[in-house]
Amino acid sequence: MDKFLVVILTLTFMGCQTNETKIVQSKAKKVVIAHRGASGYLPEHTLPAKAMAYAMNVDFLEQDVVLSKDNVPIVIHDIHLETVTDVATQFPDRKREDNRYYVIDFTFEELKQLHVSERFNPATNEAIYPNRFPLGKSSFKLHSLQEEIELIQGLNKSTGKNIGIYPEIKAPAFHLKEGKDISKIVLKTLANYGYKTKKDNCILQCFDAKELKRIRTELASELFLVQLMEFKEEEDKLEEFSKYADGIGPWVQQIIVGENEDGTWKFSKLVSNAHQLNLKVHAYTFRADQLGEFKTFEELLTVALYKANVDGVFTDFPDKVVEFINKN
Numbered sequence: 001m002d003k004f005l006v007v008i009l010t011l012t013f014m015g016c017q018t019n020e021t022k023i024v025q026s027k028a029k030k031v032v033i034a035h036r037g038a039s040g041y042l043p044e045h046t047l048p049a050k051a052m053a054y055a056m057n058v059d060f061l062e063q064d065v066v067l068s069k070d071n072v073p074i075v076i077h078d079i080h081l082e083t084v085t086d087v088a089t090q091f092p093d094r095k096r097e098d099n100r101y102y103v104i105d106f107t108f109e110e111l112k113q114l115h116v117s118e119r120f121n122p123a124t125n126e127a128i129y130p131n132r133f134p135l136g137k138s139s140f141k142l143h144s145l146q147e148e149i150e151l152i153q154g155l156n157k158s159t160g161k162n163i164g165i166y167p168e169i170k171a172p173a174f175h176l177k178e179g180k181d182i183s184k185i186v187l188k189t190l191a192n193y194g195y196k197t198k199k200d201n202c203i204l205q206c207f208d209a210k211e212l213k214r215i216r217t218e219l220a221s222e223l224f225l226v227q228l229m230e231f232k233e234e235e236d237k238l239e240e241f242s243k244y245a246d247g248i249g250p251w252v253q254q255i256i257v258g259e260n261e262d263g264t265w266k267f268s269k270l271v272s273n274a275h276q277l278n279l280k281v282h283a284y285t286f287r288a289d290q291l292g293e294f295k296t297f298e299e300l301l302t303v304a305l306y307k308a309n310v311d312g313v314f315t316d317f318p319d320k321v322v323e324f325i326n327k328n
């Protein structure tokens with residue numbers, strides 16, 4: 001080969017390497033998790049919402065997982081169906097005494113017949129987020145965890161990127177009461193697709209502390225585990241969490257707790273306490289159309305990422321967060 005060409009190729013290669021290292025480093029600093037996919041733009045947890053989020057160059061795509069009657073892990077946020085599907089129209093006689101339709105009462109084949117739409121209130125048929133994707137338009141379906149992993153791994157192959165998955169075990173105690181060990185089934189699916197250790201670009205999350213501990217101990221998972229948090233009293237349990245988990249997933253309101261008299265934001269000690277125990281902090285949920293006390297989405301992101309110093313965010317608007325991080 002021409003010497004000159006070799007030099008150019010070497011320089012190009014070195015250039016790529018440097019760029020690559022830079023990108024990896026900046027991403028390692030702040031992690032963007034597509035919350036239920038690009039759910040600010042398309043119905044949550046549908047494959048189109050996942051493909052859209054994938055193209056936004058997030059670090060992870062989130063999957064909430066509930067089991068079907070025939071033990072297929074389904075990607076859906078609630079154990080119920082009537083807030084995102086037309087189950088009440090298609091299977092009116094399949095509700096339980098509490099008037100709710102349960103994922104666990106339907107086979108995978110039946111679930112596949114349902115039409116998925118933007119989240120709505122079944123009592124009024126009104127959208128929860130009125131400015132998002134219109135109700136009942138186009139065509140969306142439920143899918144299994146397996147189908148979603150195949151989409152993401154397929155895109156990793158065709159694009160050359162390496163975007164991770166971030167599954168959540170939903171309601172393990174409810175599943176157990178129904179005679180199902182959801183964690184065991186999900187761990188098996190993950191292992192079948194090569195997600196076994198912390199190196200495998202998969203983070204497993206759960207609100208149920210007893211169950212997440214069981215996943216680490218009894219079920220001997222070596223995955224990166226995140227303990228989700230919801231209540232104030234859990235903030236005293238960080239040391240216990242650090243014995244089996246690698247990170248915590250608190251609500252953003254557990255971190256930014258109010259405003260000082262001078263107009264600056266008041267923070268809890270949660271992030272610094274977690275960091276002292278070597279726990280990463282991935283906070284939820286960042287929505288550009290639900291800002292609370294904040295004037296703009298950028299202000300919320302600045303305060304959470306660079307003042308409160310969280311390590312990552314779950315967001316319905318991944319493009320906005322990726323753009324914000326790349327700019328700052």
Ligand code: CA
Pocket residue numbers: 062063064168
């Ligand atoms: Ca979730």
